[in-house]
Amino acid sequence: MGRWKSVILDTLLMTAGFGTLTFMGVARPDIIKHFGIPDSAYELQHIAYVFGLFVAFLIGHTRLYEGSFKRSVGIVVSWAAIPQMLIPFVGNWNAVVFLRFIQGFVVGLVPLFSTQIARYFVAERPFAKGIILSGIFWGGVFGSISARYLLGYVSWKMGFILTGLVIYVVYALWYAFTEDFEIRHPRGGEAKVNVWKLPFTWVLGFTFFPALWVIFTIIGFSSSLGYKMGWTKSHVATLSTTLSISKALWSIGFGYLGYQLSKKNTDPRGLFNAIVRVMIIAYAVAFLGLVVYSKAMLAGNYSLALASVVLVGALQGTGPAFWTSAPATYPQEVVPRANFALGLISNSANAVAPTVTDLLAKHSETLALAELTIMPLIGILTLLIVRRMRLPVEE
Known part of the structure; x- marks a missing residue:
C-alpha cells in the first residue's frame, strides 16, 4: 500500500x-x-x-x-x-x-x-x-x-x-x-548508452509528439472558432472543462489497460509491446473523436462538438504508456536521462503547434482541422515503426 x-x-x-x-x-x-x-x-x-x-x-x-x-x-x-x-x-x-x-x-x-x-x-x-x-x-x-x-x-x-x-x-x-x-545521470565513460545517439530515442520521443500537438492546440483553437461563431463564454468554458475531465479519466482508464496488458509479459519486450498497443488504441479513439469534432466545428454544432471532445480526450491515454516507456526499454542507470530526452523530443510540439495551427486557420479553417485530425494517424504510423526497432536494453 x-x-x-x-x-x-x-x-x-x-x-x-x-x-x-x-x-x-x-x-x-x-x-x-x-x-x-x-x-x-x-x-x-x-x-x-x-x-x-x-x-x-x-x-x-x-x-x-x-x-x-x-x-x-x-x-x-x-x-x-x-x-x-x-x-x-x-x-x-x-x-x-x-x-x-x-x-x-x-x-x-x-x-x-x-x-x-x-x-x-x-x-x-x-x-x-x-x-x-x-x-x-x-x-x-x-x-x-x-x-x-x-x-x-x-x-x-x-x-x-x-x-x-x-x-x-x-x-x-x-x-x-x-x-x-x-538521482544520478551517468556521464562520459560511466554510461553504457548515450540516449541521444540512439535512433530509437528519437522515434520513440516522436510517438507522443502528435498527441501533444493536438492537446496544446485544441482548447485555444476551439475558443477562437467558438467565439467567431457566436458561442458564449459559458459555452467555451464548458467545452474546455469537459475536455479536461475527459483527459483525466482517459489517463486513468488507459493506464489501467496498460497494466492489464503489461502483466501478461513483464520482460522489456513484453512491456514495450503493451505500451505500443495502448498508445495505438488511444490514438484510434482520438482520431474518431477528431473526425466528429471537425464536422461539428465546421457546422457550428455545439452539442456535437461537446460530445466529440469526450473522445478527443483519449489522446491523453497515450501519456501513461509513453511515460513508462523509458524504464521498460533503457538500461536502469540511464532511465532518468532518457525520461528527460523523450520529454524534450515530444514536447517540442508545444513550441510550434499553436502557431502553425493558427496560421493554417487564417488561410482555411478546414485545413487547420484536417491538420489536427491527421495527427493521431501520424502517431500510429510512428508507433508501428518503433515497435520493429531494437530496444536499448537489448543492445
Whole structure:
C-alpha cells in the first residue's frame, strides 16, 4: 500500500502545481485592467508558459536535478510557486510574461515522477502513471473552480499569493510522507548508452509528439472558432472543462489497460509491446473523436462538438504508456536521462503547434482541422515503426 500512497501524493502535488496556474486565466479581466494591456498582449503570457514547458526538459539534462529526489521535486514546484507569488508585485507586463515562462518548468514533475514509479512498479507502471498524470487535468478543473470562488472574497493579487502558498503546503505534506532516493545521470565513460545517439530515442520521443500537438492546440483553437461563431463564454468554458475531465479519466482508464496488458509479459519486450498497443488504441479513439469534432466545428454544432471532445480526450491515454516507456526499454542507470530526452523530443510540439495551427486557420479553417485530425494517424504510423526497432536494453 505504501507504493500507492506515493502515487496518491504525487497526484495531489500535480493537481496543486498545475491547478494554481489556472488562476491566471480566471483573473484575466483584473490583470488586463491592472496592467493596461490589450488582449493580444495578454496572450503572450500563455505562449511563454507553453514554451517553458518545452525548455523544462532541457533543464533536466543539467546537474540541477541530481542527488535527492525530494530536493529535485522541491525545485520544480518552486518554479511554479515563487513566480506565482511574485506576479502581483511586478509593475511591468514583460516581467509577468517572463515569470510565466519560468512557471512552465513545473512540467519537470512528470519525468521525475516517472523515475520514481519505475522503482516501485513493473506491470503496474502505466496505471500508476495514468493516475499521476490525471492530476494535471484535475488541477485545471478544480483550480479554475476554486479560483473563481476565491476571487469572490479576495483581490486578484492576494489570490496569486495564496495559490502560490497552497503549492508549498501540499509539497510539505508530500515531503513528509514520501521516500527519498538519489538521482544520478551517468556521464562520459560511466554510461553504457548515450540516449541521444540512439535512433530509437528519437522515434520513440516522436510517438507522443502528435498527441501533444493536438492537446496544446485544441482548447485555444476551439475558443477562437467558438467565439467567431457566436458561442458564449459559458459555452467555451464548458467545452474546455469537459475536455479536461475527459483527459483525466482517459489517463486513468488507459493506464489501467496498460497494466492489464503489461502483466501478461513483464520482460522489456513484453512491456514495450503493451505500451505500443495502448498508445495505438488511444490514438484510434482520438482520431474518431477528431473526425466528429471537425464536422461539428465546421457546422457550428455545439452539442456535437461537446460530445466529440469526450473522445478527443483519449489522446491523453497515450501519456501513461509513453511515460513508462523509458524504464521498460533503457538500461536502469540511464532511465532518468532518457525520461528527460523523450520529454524534450515530444514536447517540442508545444513550441510550434499553436502557431502553425493558427496560421493554417487564417488561410482555411478546414485545413487547420484536417491538420489536427491527421495527427493521431501520424502517431500510429510512428508507433508501428518503433515497435520493429531494437530496444536499448537489448543492445
